[in-house]
Amino acid sequence: MRTSRPIMLVEDDSIDAMTVKRAMKDLKVSNHLVHLANGEEAMNYLHSEDNHKPCVILLDLNMPKMDGFEFLKIAKNDAELRQIPVIVLTTSKEERDKVESFQFCVAGYIVKPTDYKKFVDAIKTIDLYWTLSELPCCVA
Amino acid sequence: MRDCKPILLLEDDTVDAMTVKRALKDLKVLNPLVRVGNGEEALVHLRDDNNIKPCVILLDLNMPKMNGIEFLRVAKADEKLKRIPAIVLTTSKDDQDRLQTFRLNVSGFIVKPVDYIKFVEAMKIIDLYWTLSELPNSEQECLNANIQTDNACRR
Numbered sequence: 001m002r003t004s005r006p007i008m009l010v011e012d013d014s015i016d017a018m019t020v021k022r023a024m025k026d027l028k029v030s031n032h033l034v035h036l037a038n039g040e041e042a043m044n045y046l047h048s049e050d051n052h053k054p055c056v057i058l059l060d061l062n063m064p065k066m067d068g069f070e071f072l073k074i075a076k077n078d079a080e081l082r083q084i085p086v087i088v089l090t091t092s093k094e095e096r097d098k099v100e101s102f103q104f105c106v107a108g109y110i111v112k113p114t115d116y117k118k119f120v121d122a123i124k125t126i127d128l129y130w131t132l133s134e135l136p137c138c139v140a
Numbered sequence: 141m142r143d144c145k146p147i148l149l150l151e152d153d154t155v156d157a158m159t160v161k162r163a164l165k166d167l168k169v170l171n172p173l174v175r176v177g178n179g180e181e182a183l184v185h186l187r188d189d190n191n192i193k194p195c196v197i198l199l200d201l202n203m204p205k206m207n208g209i210e211f212l213r214v215a216k217a218d219e220k221l222k223r224i225p226a227i228v229l230t231t232s233k234d235d236q237d238r239l240q241t242f243r244l245n246v247s248g249f250i251v252k253p254v255d256y257i258k259f260v261e262a263m264k265i266i267d268l269y270w271t272l273s274e275l276p277n278s279e280q281e282c283l284n285a286n287i288q289t290d291n292a293c294r295r
Binding site for chain 2: 079086122134
């Protein structure tokens, strides 16, 4: 990523979260990964002044308590949080999920490849793109 | 790109627009490039139902009549247009521009490299990312417009 700020991962499945962590390690992405299990936990983290705001948010859709859409609804209506790019990372290929996510102006919708090598490639492309692109946070 | 819909480019500088066209050609990206000279022209194009909605919008910031930020303010408040990813492609390194455009939910802010080879490299990463990512256009919409989806847009 372009900055050293943490990457936030909102994902209820701990195995999937470990896969993301492992892929980032394999790709030598040095950003710290902050993993939260649902939208509610993510909101609590983001609203706490003590925490560093993430450079990007990787968001699963189907989660207990507060799902991805509920999270997006709050985040994209929050003047402080709306600027953080949110990239959906899901297994859902549902047309409805795709359209609804883009209505919230997500900065990408990536269907998780099941194959680990392809998954690493996907994370690599995400990292390349968000290294090329500037990010909203001012301090690197 | 993941589908074959056009890429909409908002760019008032003809030479810069030609560079984008040339880079896409060099990368064998087959999506047609529709170029408009400012935000106002872009809105007219996007709101004309005879035109196919683009898969992504690449936009410059400094343009006459309606600039990039003014365009984003309108497009991102329009229920029919807000879902199209908008990527800023500019020479501006201004912090204010960056912050303002991310608040308007852009899907990337890329400072144009002056060197052509580096510019092609940047366009390649943009293409790669938006081929990996799904796009908001419904498959039915693509079928209706007789457009192929899923990576078909390659030689």
